Amino acid sequence: MLTTLSTQQRAIIDPKGQNILKACPGSGKTYTVACKLAYLMDSWTHRNAGIAALSFTNVANEEIQAKLAEHSIVPSYPHFFGTLDSFINKWIFLPYGHLVMGCNSRPNIVGIGENGWELPLAWNWGKAYQECWGKNCNLLNFTYNETGELINTNQLLNKDTCPYEMARCTELKKRFTQAGLATQSDTAYWAMRILNDFPVVAKALASRFPVLIIDEAQDTSHVQMKIVDLLVQNGLSEASLIGDPDQAIYEWRNANPAIFLEKYYDSGWNSLDLTENRRSSQLICNATHPFSSLKEPAMAVGNASNCKTTPILLMYKAESEEELLKDRLKEFCNENSIEISPDLVAILCRGNTGLRRVLKVEKNNVSPWNDEITRYFAQAVYYRDIKNHKDAMTCVDTALRKIFYGTNAHRINYVETEINKTMGMEAWKIMRWSILKHAPATTLAIETWKTQMQILIKTVLIKEVEMKYKRTTLKTRSVASFFVKAQSEDIMVETIHASKGKTYDAVMVVISNRGKGTVKQIAQLTPADEELRNIYVAMTRPRKLLIVAIPANTAQKDLLRFPKGVWEYISLKANAEGESKNS
């Protein structure tokens, strides 16, 4: 694999110590990380110490593993592949959280996977809770910063705006912690505390995983970076962070690209760069440059580098022509000999509303459920029907835990012990499987499905469980219709977040004049603003053809980042009717 690397890419293969690699889009971050991991694992001799290869999302980590699989490499013990969150949970927080939280036993994380958010008594603070909830101030939004101060991740709600100066949530959070509970954001804080207060744990972890590689490291929070620092201080032999600050789009999870850049400019870290774009044409690199913090446009060096298709600024009439965009994109692909398939062609929107408009689908996200158990069963059976057996199992398991263990359902260890004490794990699995196997299809009308499901549950559990949905729900509507996502078969239509890390031949980015990421915002923002970085992520996905669809009534002053010549201006209707281009 190493022979395929460029000189710039080769530079990150060998170094030990602390390395930070800042890389532009398409420069082969994922590709190079996979090569480095393959190389390291091939010559790995430690039997009980391994590499921790971490990403921010499961999708990103799976992408690296898929690249390794192409070379028949499957990561296994002693290595750990997963998200940074899962590493923190498994190796630091869950085994040692009780040391810093003041709880009696192994702590629990609420709200991950299918674990519900509804919580035991510590959560319930009566009338005051209702009042705060009514103002959309939810304890789940609270976590700790690196100094241990309680912060609200919702920027509009803070100590200054809270009429109680956050006294209530501070007290509640204390009780929550003492009960051994933490949200996913809290776990990083507690993990940091553990490594800080118990250097012996930090040293043991640095010996267990002497090499730490973090992909997409631009999304690191302060607390997570402190964890890396503590591991380094306690003997880590290599920490390599790879990222692109212009592609940081997880600020809502306390990520901040400035944290990554601080390390890049820190003389204690070995700073490296990847400046060549191996994905896109030079014309796309030139056109996207004003949306980044790069001094110069990236140099295109991949197979598509010489593609001569000028990026297109497509003017469409907002509120009426969105549904024509998909067909127009296909025409552009035909004109440029680009094969039309969901792997190669995509429309990217900032949010789901945009997706629905492009796909001409009615607003479909009305939830009929007001009862968690019914919802989990319905979701489980829907997953079964679309052959997603893993998630089907998880959902049915959650529903059963809620039926049998109520407010303790989220306490995985407790539930496991109870099952073993009572019916035994084998019987539990048979029960789970029987429900999934015999559950009525989700193509049935919700009323019929509910009745049949209720009978099945009674037969399998020998227990009466009432299935409920909202009274206002149309009884004849199928259960599946509440879960079906807007889909397109011939090309991919997805959100910008879902497109992160991907490569297409042709991409149309649809910009709206409402909601997030509007034309006005894009005109005014800098790469220090996440909205602009979202658009940049989207625009840097294509190899050959980039189209940005923008409302036709956009003022000239808002188009400064789209200079004519670099962009070809085309009006959707004018071109469809064969009129001359509006350039």
Ligand SMILES: Nc1ncnc2c1ncn2[C@@H]1O[C@H](COP(=O)(O)OP(=O)(O)OP(=O)(O)O)[C@@H](O)[C@H]1O
């Ligand atoms: N040395 C190389 N040889 C061949 N192909 C490469 C090489 N490096 C990267 N590529 C290809 O270039 C494209 C972009 O690579 P990759 O997805 O790893 O970039 P990235 O930096 O992770 O991109 P982004 O951050 O924009 O998602 C991919 O199609 C990848 O296979």
